[in-house]
Amino acid sequence: MNVLLVYAHPEPKSLNGSLKNFSVKHLEAAGHIVQVSDLYAMQWKASLDASDSMDREAGARFDPALDSKRAFENGRQSEDIALEQKKLLWADALILQFPLWWFSLPAILKGWVERVYAYGFAYGVGEHSDAHWGDRYGEGTLAGKRAMLVVTTGGWESHYGPRGINGPMDDILFPIQHGILYYPGFDVLPPFVVHRTSRIDEARFSEICGALGQRLDDLWKTAPIPFRPQNAGAYDIPELTLRADISPGQTGFAAHIE
Amino acid sequence: MNVLLVYAHPEPKSLNGSLKNFSVKHLEAAGHIVQVSDLYAMQWKASLDASDSMDREAGARFDPALDSKRAFENGRQSEDIALEQKKLLWADALILQFPLWWFSLPAILKGWVERVYAYGFAYGVGEHSDAHWGDRYGEGTLAGKRAMLVVTTGGWESHYGPRGINGPMDDILFPIQHGILYYPGFDVLPPFVVHRTSRIDEARFSEICGALGQRLDDLWKTAPIPFRPQNAGAYDIPELTLRADISPGQTGFAAHIE
Numbered sequence: 001m002n003v004l005l006v007y008a009h010p011e012p013k014s015l016n017g018s019l020k021n022f023s024v025k026h027l028e029a030a031g032h033i034v035q036v037s038d039l040y041a042m043q044w045k046a047s048l049d050a051s052d053s054m055d056r057e058a059g060a061r062f063d064p065a066l067d068s069k070r071a072f073e074n075g076r077q078s079e080d081i082a083l084e085q086k087k088l089l090w091a092d093a094l095i096l097q098f099p100l101w102w103f104s105l106p107a108i109l110k111g112w113v114e115r116v117y118a119y120g121f122a123y124g125v126g127e128h129s130d131a132h133w134g135d136r137y138g139e140g141t142l143a144g145k146r147a148m149l150v151v152t153t154g155g156w157e158s159h160y161g162p163r164g165i166n167g168p169m170d171d172i173l174f175p176i177q178h179g180i181l182y183y184p185g186f187d188v189l190p191p192f193v194v195h196r197t198s199r200i201d202e203a204r205f206s207e208i209c210g211a212l213g214q215r216l217d218d219l220w221k222t223a224p225i226p227f228r229p230q231n232a233g234a235y236d237i238p239e240l241t242l243r244a245d246i247s248p249g250q251t252g253f254a255a256h257i258e
Numbered sequence: 259m260n261v262l263l264v265y266a267h268p269e270p271k272s273l274n275g276s277l278k279n280f281s282v283k284h285l286e287a288a289g290h291i292v293q294v295s296d297l298y299a300m301q302w303k304a305s306l307d308a309s310d311s312m313d314r315e316a317g318a319r320f321d322p323a324l325d326s327k328r329a330f331e332n333g334r335q336s337e338d339i340a341l342e343q344k345k346l347l348w349a350d351a352l353i354l355q356f357p358l359w360w361f362s363l364p365a366i367l368k369g370w371v372e373r374v375y376a377y378g379f380a381y382g383v384g385e386h387s388d389a390h391w392g393d394r395y396g397e398g399t400l401a402g403k404r405a406m407l408v409v410t411t412g413g414w415e416s417h418y419g420p421r422g423i424n425g426p427m428d429d430i431l432f433p434i435q436h437g438i439l440y441y442p443g444f445d446v447l448p449p450f451v452v453h454r455t456s457r458i459d460e461a462r463f464s465e466i467c468g469a470l471g472q473r474l475d476d477l478w479k480t481a482p483i484p485f486r487p488q489n490a491g492a493y494d495i496p497e498l499t500l501r502a503d504i505s506p507g508q509t510g511f512a513a514h515i516e
Contacts, residue, residue, distance in 0.1 A: 010307045011320040046304035047366040048359075049268045062269040064357075065412070099322075101306075103433035104362055107369030108305040113360050137423060154323070158497040162509035165395060165488060165498040171511055172433055174425060175361035230423060239416040240423040251420035252510060253429055 046111030138229030143185030262349035304369030327377035396487030401443030
């Protein structure tokens with residue numbers, strides 16, 4: 001199978017760098033083909049702006065969505081964006097690997113999402129009307145592919161537990177797993193999370209590699225997080241709220257998991 | 259009072275640009291002093307990396323936290339970072355204004371947080387031991403100041419409601435309001451959110467300005483979100499989980515609000 005690993009850490013000799021190298025070797029040893037988008041090494045341009053479209057009219061008002069749509073339709077996207085879209089289409093599975101900085105993606109990886117996820121590619125796909133609000137949340141360009149987060153944090157697991165002060169890790173990752181990965185169609189596997197990154201000795205590192213290797217071996221077997229598809233009847237459209245008879249009374253992120 | 263407005267939109271003629279201009283005028287007319295960090299206009303460097311510290315040893319392993327700590331302590335931070343920290347110390351109130359892109363901050367604004375929030379400035383402040391896990395979540399360098407988000411979205415309000423498909427707006431914003439603003443000490447006011455940005459005519463725009471103006475007038479009166487302080491007894495330390503007798507059985511983001 002084809003695996004795209006999008007990786008965001010500025011230091012190759014970091015724990016993240018070692019885990020990335022481990023994953024590539026492990027997947028290749030199992031016969032998979034791996035491409036790595038090493039965003040810092042690529043000096044990935046993080047900020048979405050008018051220069052992401054080629055040949056725009058000078059001085060024209062820049063509309064992030066409509067300019068993206070036009071450039072995508074007409075093949076006038078910046079080359080770096082088109083290349084990453086090709087990798088996504090090529091991949092059977094996507095891994096996003098990053099340190100959790102301020103409870104979210106590092107800016108360089110957030111900017112990869114913003115720029116690569118063009119209108120017509122990752123959003124604005126399918127009919128948009130009061131009866132069908134796009135092919136998204138379970139449908140879309142990337143449907144049929146799998147995705148998984150590999151995340152490191154400095155804090156303890158308990159700090160991210162159900163009653164931990166940072167909030168539960170599942171909730172912190174929901175806007176990424178549901179809002180960024182499930183949205184354009186990915187089946188999203190449970191994340192692989194490493195805590196207390198400043199306290200990792202040889203023994204702990206090899207334990208982590210063992211567990212990560214297992215997750216990579218199971219990439220095509222692990223059951224995805226059962227997010228509710230938008231267009232299979234659970235939601236009223238166009239309000240896009242859960243139908244009254246679906247988990248009555250339940251609110252919050254978890255209500256969107258079957 | 260002194261207000262710092264950190265603003266992230268690539269197009270000055272956008273709705274966001276107009277709202278930013280409105281806020282500056284409105285606050286100045288009320289006698290406040292306003293500084294704007296217009297991140298796109300400043301060509302703010304979004305990606306945190308080794309060049310954020312001056313005079314690092316060539317080839318030395320880059321550690322995002324420890325290099326930040328050293329540079330902050332020794333006055334060897336990149337100038338753009340030191341300048342934003344000065345603005346934060348000067349401000350009585352901080353407004354972050356941005357379009358919600360993929361359910362979070364635009365990359366350029368996320369990168370402002372990552373780079374300006376140095377170790378020793380916004381984290382790693384105060385005693386760190388098994389008895390006291392830093393001055394954070396209600397304490398810290400920015401305690402006593404107020405902060406508020408001004409956010410725009412393309413989607414409908416119902417899409418972000420308690421049972422809306424994107425998840426409730428309060429939960430989407432929790433990692434920002436609690437994890438980025440409350441963490442270094444800000445009192446965080448309820449956000450000002452504008453929905454359906456593609457459907458805003460003159461009448462709706464002046465309605466929005468009216469409501470935003472009211473929120474700006476009330477900047478020093480509005481009750482902050484009552485997040486629970488880390489070091490006032492609600493949490494077991496160092497696990498940093500809610501004490502068993504605090505909202506027994508409650509889990510998730512909302513458990514951290516009194």
